[in-house]
Amino acid sequence: MTSRFSKWLLLIGAAVFALSVSVSAQVTAYQEEQEMGMESHIGNLTGHATKGAPLYKRFCIGCHGVIGDGEGENAQWIDPKPRNFTLGIFKCRSTPSGTLPLDEDLFDTIGRGIVNSNMPRWYPLTPQDKADLIAYVKHFSPRWTKEKSGTPIQIPPEPAVTADRVKAGREIFKKVECWKCHGVTGRANGPSAETLTDDQGRPIRPFNFHDGTRFKCGSTDRDLYRIFMTGLDGTPMPSFADNLKPDEAWDLVMYLRSLQPMNTPEKAIAKQLGLKPVNPNESGTQSESK
Amino acid sequence: MKNCYKWFIPMSAMLVVGFALLHSAPQVIAANDGTITGSVKLSGTAPHMRGIDMSKDPYCVKAHEGNPAKMENVVTGSGGGLENVVLYISEGMSGNEAVPSEEPTFDQKGCMYTPHVLAVDVNQKFKVTTSDQTAHNIHPMPAPGGGNIGWNKSQPPGSPPIITSWKAEEVAIPVKCNIHPWMHGWHVVVKGPYATTDSSGNYTIKNVPPGSYTVTAWQEEYGKQTQKVTVAAGKPATADFTFKAK
Numbered sequence: 201m202t203s204r205f206s207k208w209l210l211l212i213g214a215a216v217f218a219l220s221v222s223v224s225a226q227v228t229a230y231q232e233e234q235e236m237g238m239e240s241h242i243g244n245l246t247g248h249a250t251k252g253a254p255l256y257k258r259f260c261i262g263c264h265g266v267i268g269d270g271e272g273e274n275a276q277w278i279d280p281k282p283r284n285f286t287l288g289i290f291k292c293r294s295t296p297s298g299t300l301p302l303d304e305d306l307f308d309t310i311g312r313g314i315v316n317s318n319m320p321r322w323y324p325l326t327p328q329d330k331a332d333l334i335a336y337v338k339h340f341s342p343r344w345t346k347e348k349s350g351t352p353i354q355i356p357p358e359p360a361v362t363a364d365r366v367k368a369g370r371e372i373f374k375k376v377e378c379w380k381c382h383g384v385t386g387r388a389n390g391p392s393a394e395t396l397t398d399d400q401g402r403p404i405r406p407f408n409f410h411d412g413t414r415f416k417c418g419s420t421d422r423d424l425y426r427i428f429m430t431g432l433d434g435t436p437m438p439s440f441a442d443n444l445k446p447d448e449a450w451d452l453v454m455y456l457r458s459l460q461p462m463n464t465p466e467k468a469i470a471k472q473l474g475l476k477p478v479n480p481n482e483s484g485t486q487s488e489s490k
Numbered sequence: 491m492k493n494c495y496k497w498f499i500p501m502s503a504m505l506v507v508g509f510a511l512l513h514s515a516p517q518v519i520a521a522n523d524g525t526i527t528g529s530v531k532l533s534g535t536a537p538h539m540r541g542i543d544m545s546k547d548p549y550c551v552k553a554h555e556g557n558p559a560k561m562e563n564v565v566t567g568s569g570g571g572l573e574n575v576v577l578y579i580s581e582g583m584s585g586n587e588a589v590p591s592e593e594p595t596f597d598q599k600g601c602m603y604t605p606h607v608l609a610v611d612v613n614q615k616f617k618v619t620t621s622d623q624t625a626h627n628i629h630p631m632p633a634p635g636g637g638n639i640g641w642n643k644s645q646p647p648g649s650p651p652i653i654t655s656w657k658a659e660e661v662a663i664p665v666k667c668n669i670h671p672w673m674h675g676w677h678v679v680v681k682g683p684y685a686t687t688d689s690s691g692n693y694t695i696k697n698v699p700p701g702s703y704t705v706t707a708w709q710e711e712y713g714k715q716t717q718k719v720t721v722a723a724g725k726p727a728t729a730d731f732t733f734k735a736k
Contacts, residue, residue, distance in 0.1 A: 287634045298641030342635060376646040377625035380547075380669050391546040395671040399631055399640070431642050436668030438627035438644040442652065481548075 238344065240303040240334040245327055247303075252336025255329055260337075263318065268340030278318045280404060283434075288343030289399070291432040292417035297439035299350025300343060306334045308418070315414040316407075353429050355422055356446045361454055366469045369455025372448050374478040376440060381406040384477040386459035396436045404435055409459040424453050524721040526695040528728050530575045530687050530707055534735030536566045537711075542672045549624040550601035550670065561672075562606040563711050564735075571691020572733060574607040575709045576661070578680035579695070580716065582703035587682050589614050593653065596665075596675070598626045598645065603665065603675030607710065609684045610677065612659055618652040620645045628652065630665045630677055638663060638679070661708050676710055694726075707731040 240247035256264075265272040268285035275282050283290070292309045293301035310330045313321035322330070338344040359365065373379065381396060383389040386409030398404045413419055417427050429449060431439035444452065458470035539560040544550035550559075565573040589611050597604045598620040610616050618628050625646040632638035637658025645652070656663070656679040667673035678684075685693040695705070700723045707715045712733040721727045 289634075289640070296641075297643055298639045343639075347639075376644060377669075380625060392669045392671070395546075396668055397671070431644075433640075433642065436627065436629070436642070438629065438642040438668075440644045443644055443646055443649055 235339045238335045238339040240306075240331050240338060242303050242307045242327070242331050242334070245331040247328070247331030247333070247335035249332070249335040249339045252332035252334070255325070255333050256336045259322065259325070260333070268337065274318075279402075280317050280398075281400075281402060282318070284400075285337050285340035287434075288341035289434045291434060293350070293430050293433065294352040294426060295350025295430065296353060296441060297431040297433060300347055302349045302352060303331075303334055303338075306337065307331065310334070312414075312418060314416055316411065316416070353426065353441065354446075355425055355429075356450075358421055358425075358453075359447070359450055361465050361469070363469050363473055365451045366454045366458055366466050367473060367475065368448070369451035369453070369458075370475055370478060372444070372452045373455050374480065376443055376452075377480075378452075379478055379480060381436065382409065384480065386410060386456065398436070399434045406436070409456060410461055413460065413462055421453050421457070424456060425449050428452065523696075524698040524700055524723065525726040526577075526579075526698055526703070526705060526719055526721060526729055527726050528577075528693060528730040530572045530577075530691045530693065530709075530731045530733070531570045532564065532566050532572045532691075532735055533570065533732050536570075536735060537564050539564065544601055544670070544672070547601065547624055547670060549622065553600035553622070559600065559602060559672075562602070564709075565606070565689075567689040567691060569690070571687070571689070572709060573687055573689050573691060574605065575687040575691070575693070575707050575731070575733075576607060576609045576678040576680070576684060577687070577693050577695055577705055577707050577729075577731075578609070578661075578678075578684040579682050579698065579703045580706040582701055583682040585681060587697075593617050595619055595651075596677070598622055598628070598667070598673075601626075601667075601670050601673060603673060605675075605686070607662070607676045607678060607686060609686050610656065610679055611684070612679055612681050613655050613657065615653055615655045618645070618654070620647070620649055623647045625669060626667045626673070627669055628665065629668060630663050632656075632660055632663045636660055642668075661706075661714070662710065678708060698727075705729050707733075709733055711736070 236249045238249040261272055262274045263272045263278060263282040264270055264285060265275065270282040270284035272282060288300060290301045293305050295301055307330050310322050310325065310333065313319045379390050380392045381390045383393065388406045388408035393406050396404050396406060407416060415424055415427060416432060417423055428440045431437050454466045457464045457466035542559040542561060544554065544559060567573055593615045594608060594610060595617045596608045599622060601622060608616065620626055625644065627642060627644045629642040631640045638656050638660050643652060656677065658679065659681050660679045663677040663679065665675045665677055683695045683697050685695045687693045698721050700721050702718065702720045705717050705719050715731050715733065717729045719727045719729045
């Protein structure tokens with residue numbers, strides 16, 4: 201009698217336990233399904249977070265962390281710090297300051313890496329891998345379910361390089377005070393350079409134009425144009441979209457090209473004109489080239 | 491003649507109703523005209539506000555010639571009145587109040603923010619302007635996930651104003667200029683009527699309909715305090731606050 205009773209008790213207990221497990225599993229599975237349903241769209245590629253998860257664990261988790269907060273095991277040894285995906289804030293965008301980037305922007309970032317940081321160019325990843333990874337990266341931040349990506353800024357065709365444009369670009373460099381952080385010669389030694397911090401309050405360095413041919417978000421003239429029209433969100437670099445007309449932005453691109461270490465047509469022009477670094481103490485906008 | 495009499499009663503009735511409407515219309519507005527007024531004080535010794543070294547930007551130094559700039563985290567006036575405290579109704583409003591149409595200004599002047607604390611309603615437009623002959627970048631940083639999205643825009647000398655608004659309540663959003671690291675201000679985004687204390691610590695919240703409310707006072711160093719207030723028609727309610735110096 202007692203053994204029969206205890207058998208029943210055991211059976212009921214087991215049934216209750218099994219039920220509770222399956223219910224809780226359903227709940228987590230449902231949440232997981234919602235977040236893991238994230239997709240990315242790049243051209244005719246569609247990325248899926250479920251496929252991106254194993255790739256993330258293999259390639260990204262060491263720095264960007266298990267929960268995407270940029271606190272992976274390697275993060276403590278790295279500066280600039282890995283991106284915190286839970287914030288949904290990205291440096292390299294084609295969209296205005298404060299908006300989400302396009303999937304294509306993230307695709308480009310994975311492909312090109314970020315110069316002067318530990319983010320490499322991910323050569324071994326196929327385009328499909330990158331698309332899946334982007335979907336997985338997006339699943340970390342609720343911004344991607346609440347908001348749409350911003351409208352990309354328009355970049356008009358690049359005009360021909362002329363001496364006038366390089367000279368005008370120098371005036372823009374002075375007028376909008378790029379030199380405050382980037383320095384009068386573009387060597388990242390402006391008066392505000394050493395006190396700059398990122399949005400998390402960590403010290404950050406401005407870009408040094410003498411460092412090399414690549415910028416944080418690309419290496420072409422169009423990439424450079426895009427950087428100052430969108431700003432680099434999460435960093436001190438603001439958007440100049442309200443302050444620069446397209447023509448002025450192109451002038452500035454051409455002047456910045458004259459500061460770089462490689463031989464560019466702009467550099468030759470600047471040399472020919474005898475352009476000197478801007479002098480912030482001199483009032484007015486006359487050229488100081490003579 | 492009889493026809494005239496026939497119309498007399500409806501006509502006079504309409505006139506009476508019309509005049510009654512005319513008279514009652516201002517009363518409807520008056521019902522919303524309650525105010526909550528009071529003062530905010532600091533008890534104890536106000537903390538020392540350190541001077542700001544602006545030597546990295548000669549323009550900023552010149553702007554404060556003879557009157558060196560100080561930090562503005564705690565600004566007290568006569569009798570310990572606390573400036574830049576935002577008062578708002580945290581409980582009791584219907585939530586359907588119209589968003590104020592005036593556009594307050596958040597100016598960059600002498601490499602400081604004027605006002606240091608800007609209170610706005612959710613979706614109320616405000617202007618960010620610069621009076622300075624030096625470049626600033628304006629960089630508000632709302633908390634992530636709260637509904638407001640940060641941005642970072644440049645304002646070189648002579649820039650047009652940036653007209654924008656915040657989408658969600660947030661007390662408070664820090665605003666900084668990366669070029670001038672001492673520049674620090676706040677945007678306080680609240681729902682419904684609000685006020686900011688003046689240099690003597692006094693405030694008046696206008697357009698409060700009669701009812702019972704919780705008023706919250708927010709100060710950047712000392713945090714929040716609340717009080718229950720009842721507003722009766724045609725009589726200003728009072729709520730005084732005292733923050734203790736740390």
